[in-house]
Amino acid sequence: MAGEAHPACGVPGTVDRQELRVKRELFDIPEGVIYLDGNSLGAAPKHVAERMQEVVRHQWGTRLIRSWSEGWWEAPQRIGDRVGRLIGAAPGQVVVGDSTSVNVFKALMGAVKGTSRTEIVCDESTFPTDGYIAQSVASLTGLKIRGAHPSSLDLTEDTAVVLLNQVDYRTGALNDMKALTEQAHGVGAQVVWDLCHSAGVLPIELDALGVDFAIGCTYKFLNGGPGSPAFIYVPTHKQATFENPLSGWNGHREPFAMETSYEPDPGIVRARVGTPDILSMLALDAALDVWDDVDLAELRERGLELTALFRAQVEKLTNLEVITPEVRGNQISVRCPDAKAVMDELIARGVIGDQRPPDILRFGFAPLYVTDEDAIRAAEVLAEVTR
Ligand SMILES: Cc1ncc(COP(=O)(O)O)c(C=O)c1O
Structure with a gap:
């Protein structure tokens, strides 16, 4: 009862x-x-094991190279939309691929591109990789990095971007995404949310809260499998100006034109980099079936x-x-x-x-x-x- x-x-x-x-x-x-x-x-x-048998035997084994045009090429966007449903993102704003660390890099570099602001604020209790990547971004861009606890961020008009975790990996504490996003926006800063410990845990409303960027892994509560591809969320209104620092051919607007200069896809595809890890990605795809009616x-x-x-x-x-x-x-x-x-x-x-x-x-x-x-x-x- x-x-x-x-x-x-x-x-x-x-x-x-x-x-x-x-x-x-x-x-x-x-x-x-x-x-x-x-x-x-x-x-x-x-059912993932059985699906992977089918992927290996049929899609790879029998269909061979043809599988790239029978669903593999678009898989990062298609599966991104499936993840998007679980994090409050309308279709066309999430792609899966690369690791969380790589996606932190893309999101932070995208956020600070062209800024005249001087600091990156990073959740000091964060999982170490986020801090390490933020340090790389700081040293590549010349911005300063400042660690702060989500309860006392002390953001100012110098702050370009804040990198935060929705759920703390060590204590399990849940941070208030709405309040902290508003706090960042209140001083004109952007926010990147790491959803590694919250995707598949609670309803998340990225679109409704006006989040700038979000990233996360799929191998924890989403059950995507060891090392399954991570995701990145870039909202529609930011896509035209989002500059992926890793301008790989998968993000090109005409990847098969083999042009010598890079011209990004106009949409979320620009967040892609190189050839996706199809086996891992399709294991994630299968694992997400469990979430369909959750x-x-x-x-x-x-x-x-x-x-x-x-x-x-x-x-x-x-x-x-x-x-x-x-x-x-x-x-x-x-x-x-x-x-x-x-x-x-x-x-x-x-x-x-x-x-x-x-x-x-x-x-x-x-x-x-x-x-x-x-x-x-x-x-x-x-x-x-x-x-
Ligand atoms: C909050 C957080 N960010 C990032 C990562 C890991 O990043 P990656 O998938 O690149 O290993 C973890 C791994 O546990 C994590 O807890």
């Missing part, structure tokens, strides 16, 4: 548990494993329920400190001495999460395949291991 308290911990539910669409049977999770690392590598939807608002409620349940159980059964704030993504992080040894033991006992140095255990809750029972059992095993 909607709103009924969970029997194990008294946490009130907001979604009718009988109606939830847990799709665990669609995923290849071994018996006896509680998989709480979808925030790092999402589980494999079962209601992101309902999924969000489930994510909140699962994380509340796990948090309550950890607080009841252990002395460990949960560092994830109330406003969160689908992750609970726990401070724990000997985090590596504890996680190794949890994994040996079938509870798979991960750890980040020096002392943080991370547990990701992907509502498509994690159940209440998983959350409760995982907390019990954590208590046994840390007793």
